[in-house]
Amino acid sequence: xxxxxxxxxxxxxxxxVETSDAMTEGTNNRPRDKAVMENKEDxxxxxxLYVVTQATGGLLCVLVLVWCSNYRDGFAWSVxxxxxxxxxxxxxxxxxxxxxxxxxxxxxxxxxxxxxxxLLHAGIHSAILxxxxxxxxxxxxxxxxxxxxxxxxxxxxxxxxxxxIFFFQWALGLVAFLFPGLSAPIRAAMMPYHIYFGLTAFAxxxxxxxxxxxxxxxxxxxxxxxxxxEGVLVNIIGLLFVIFGILVxxxxxHIGYKRYPRPEDNVLLxxxxx
Amino acid sequence: xxxxxxxxxxxxxxxxVETSDAMTEGTNNRPRDKAVMENKEDxxxxxxLYVVTQATGGLLCVLVLVWCSNYRDGFAWSVxxxxxxxxxxxxxxxxxxxxxxxxxxxxxxxxxxxxxxxLLHAGIHSAILxxxxxxxxxxxxxxxxxxxxxxxxxxxxxxxxxxxIFFFQWALGLVAFLFPGLSAPIRAAMMPYHIYFGLTAFAxxxxxxxxxxxxxxxxxxxxxxxxxxEGVLVNIIGLLFVIFGILVxxxxxHIGYKRYPRPEDNVLLxxxxx
Numbered sequence: 001x002x003x004x005x006x007x008x009x010x011x012x013x014x015x016x017v018e019t020s021d022a023m024t025e026g027t028n029n030r031p032r033d034k035a036v037m038e039n040k041e042d043x044x045x046x047x048x049l050y051v052v053t054q055a056t057g058g059l060l061c062v063l064v065l066v067w068c069s070n071y072r073d074g075f076a077w078s079v080x081x082x083x084x085x086x087x088x089x090x091x092x093x094x095x096x097x098x099x100x101x102x103x104x105x106x107x108x109x110x111x112x113x114x115x116x117x118x119l120l121h122a123g124i125h126s127a128i129l130x131x132x133x134x135x136x137x138x139x140x141x142x143x144x145x146x147x148x149x150x151x152x153x154x155x156x157x158x159x160x161x162x163x164x165i166f167f168f169q170w171a172l173g174l175v176a177f178l179f180p181g182l183s184a185p186i187r188a189a190m191m192p193y194h195i196y197f198g199l200t201a202f203a204x205x206x207x208x209x210x211x212x213x214x215x216x217x218x219x220x221x222x223x224x225x226x227x228x229x230e231g232v233l234v235n236i237i238g239l240l241f242v243i244f245g246i247l248v249x250x251x252x253x254h255i256g257y258k259r260y261p262r263p264e265d266n267v268l269l270x271x272x273x274x
Numbered sequence: 275x276x277x278x279x280x281x282x283x284x285x286x287x288x289x290x291v292e293t294s295d296a297m298t299e300g301t302n303n304r305p306r307d308k309a310v311m312e313n314k315e316d317x318x319x320x321x322x323l324y325v326v327t328q329a330t331g332g333l334l335c336v337l338v339l340v341w342c343s344n345y346r347d348g349f350a351w352s353v354x355x356x357x358x359x360x361x362x363x364x365x366x367x368x369x370x371x372x373x374x375x376x377x378x379x380x381x382x383x384x385x386x387x388x389x390x391x392x393l394l395h396a397g398i399h400s401a402i403l404x405x406x407x408x409x410x411x412x413x414x415x416x417x418x419x420x421x422x423x424x425x426x427x428x429x430x431x432x433x434x435x436x437x438x439i440f441f442f443q444w445a446l447g448l449v450a451f452l453f454p455g456l457s458a459p460i461r462a463a464m465m466p467y468h469i470y471f472g473l474t475a476f477a478x479x480x481x482x483x484x485x486x487x488x489x490x491x492x493x494x495x496x497x498x499x500x501x502x503x504e505g506v507l508v509n510i511i512g513l514l515f516v517i518f519g520i521l522v523x524x525x526x527x528h529i530g531y532k533r534y535p536r537p538e539d540n541v542l543l544x545x546x547x548x
Contacts, residue, residue, distance in 0.1 A: 123281065149499045152505065153491075153498070154508065157513060196527070207481040208426065210484070211485055213428055217428070225422060225426050238428040238432060239431060240483075242432055
């Protein structure tokens, strides 16, 4: 059965190699064997980076909360301007922080059983979908009450594309990898696309947030150009989105941090002892 | 000598595998051998995708030109508003279209000699630097003439970070991989970071462009919410940035499209027959 664990994803530069020894001296006629053996788990720096990544993501969520609470109108469903604030907060928590953690479970909780990791991955995705729905209702009802058209900005167009990719990944992932689960070769063939479009959606989520911040700050901070406290805060939030994205994608594509299949994964995959 | 070709980069999900046959039946005690052999060049769909990618990038540049010419003030250095337009045009051509092509040379021109590919990669980077300089002078002098502060927006903050990464990649790349060129193990160790931060800069360039479009369209298209022609054009340009980015990153991370080392690469690397 072919491994189709998303944790297999990695940028593998300089790993699948032809050694010059092999090529010039002919001492090794299977030069790639060595390279493959190099593809072993190497968790150097993993813990530090993981903590830094989670701290960055946590700080990001806190600063969005602080921004909406202290500089904007806080959180209340009955007041349109305050209702709007659920949108940036829940999209940040859902499409950025939780999405990152959904992707990272295969790295951060690498000793958990594969089936549990998949369930957790799918479970977090489902929680994100719930947050997205609330966040969308918040902004659409805010727009409607103030007679502002919906879905005209580039922020919303790219956001819709991002949510569509996210939704199809969730639905297809459930069917293909969890229940009922397709055959191993089909799963293996689908997995690269599941990973690629998962990371694409995550990157687009961050780009969409950056556009959302840009839009909002120009709308509400009239003296943005003189960089008042709120302007600086919004810019720092934007940089944190970027730094968080860089850290997360690194964590899940670095070859050494890959979770290699465990013997018990296979037992689970073959249905024995479940 | 360890291969340090940027074309080695790839997302490798489900490729480095443990087969269940191997694990449950013990018929294959070197299960990864098979997987490695699967990592061969597989150019299925490459030509079509390459043409679609280049066409998307070309269309993107043309539409930015059309936008600046037909809806904005065209191109003239003497008129501030027209001078500004060199900024979006040259940043799109430089940091997006040419940057993508600089990364893609290892895939698109895979039969060219390694040394020539490196020189082309570095050469395109140098041309981009020139375009960046002109584009920055254009916007800064436009701001100064209109008494608009420089570098206050999130667009500019993320843009500066992007340009810094790009610049260091160029400088470090020249020293490490071209002239004088560091030792093979050091190059091999650096290459994953060169690739990761290269793709990071490319993704950030696109995010920065999306913010730039967002900023500009809200500034200059007063009835943007009713989606006039210019609003639709800007949104389409934004989507093209996204689609182009998705295509380019796929092209350079897809394992089958990797340019595997050629025997003559090694001759070049070892300095023989250069």
